Amino acid sequence: MKGKKKGKYVVFSLVFLVFGFIIAFSYSQSSKEDPISHKITDRQYVMQNNLRKQIIVAQDKNRKLQKDLFKKQESVRKYEKDLSNEEEMFSGLAEDAEKYRMFLGKMKVKGSGVEISLEDGEYNQSEDANNYIVHEHHVFKVVNELYIAGASAISINGQRLNHNSYIYCNGPVITVDGNPYPAPFKIVAIGDVNTLISALNITGGVRDQIVNDNIIFSIEKKKQIILEPVLGESSS
Known part of the structure; x- marks a missing residue:
């Protein structure tokens, strides 16, 4: 009986040893592949960094342009309002002139x-x-x-x-x-x-x-x- 039990333990030990070796090997392979697959070159890094800077600059310009646009739109609305008031005034003057011509x-x-x-x-x-x-x-x-x-x-x-x-x-x-x-x-x-x-x-x-x-x-x-x-x- 003792001989049989000892044989089972030896088998299990071998199985676990092989299983652990497979896991360790797979992990080592994956850890070797990741740095290679995800690693970027210095040139790519410089390009990405330049693009990031260009995007930031473009966003700043867009914000400034939007502010300028809002100011110009406000000015246009003011001019339109003033023009509308002038048109009403001139229209009233024209009507008055017609009345005066008529009465005269x-x-x-x-x-x-x-x-x-x-x-x-x-x-x-x-x-x-x-x-x-x-x-x-x-x-x-x-x-x-x-x-x-x-x-x-x-x-x-x-x-x-x-x-x-x-x-x-x-x-x-x-x-x-x-x-x-x-x-x-x-x-x-x-x-x-x-x-x-x-x-x-x-x-x-x-x-x-x-x-x-x-x-x-x-x-x-x-x-x-x-x-x-x-x-x-x-x-x-």
Whole structure:
């Protein structure tokens, strides 16, 4: 029995010895291969180091360029905002200039509006004719009320009014800026039709006052009115 056990131990010892030798040999082989397979040359190291430095430099440049880009974008936004404000300002000035030209009678205007007619009333021979004749103050009342109601342009018998127009009676005619016109007097105004009519027809207003002076007053809506520039004035 003892001889058999001793034989088994010898066999196991040999097996373990061989197994350990195989493991040790494999390990030594792998340790020999690794340094060879992973080892880099000095030239590769220098190249990698140079590339790393170049990447770092490029990243720094990119960051600086991005900062410059953000600054320039901010400047562009500021310029755009300033330009937008200037455009709004110039647009407003252009609109104001158009309004001034229109009020000064220096440009043709067209639009909807109203036409008011003032005619002498009928009278008997025994009464004073002046009590039935259209006078300049009747025309003044209509014109002033139209302007107050927002009329943008007005003409009398085709004569366009401007900022320094004058009206006065000269016998049976009314003179507008030196040009005589007989009755009936056609006063044409461009503006909001409903507003102009309401202003003239208000109770106790211009229409009632003129009718009470024995003057024939009529008003008509106009879809399209065209008023030429003031005669003798530049249209530019």
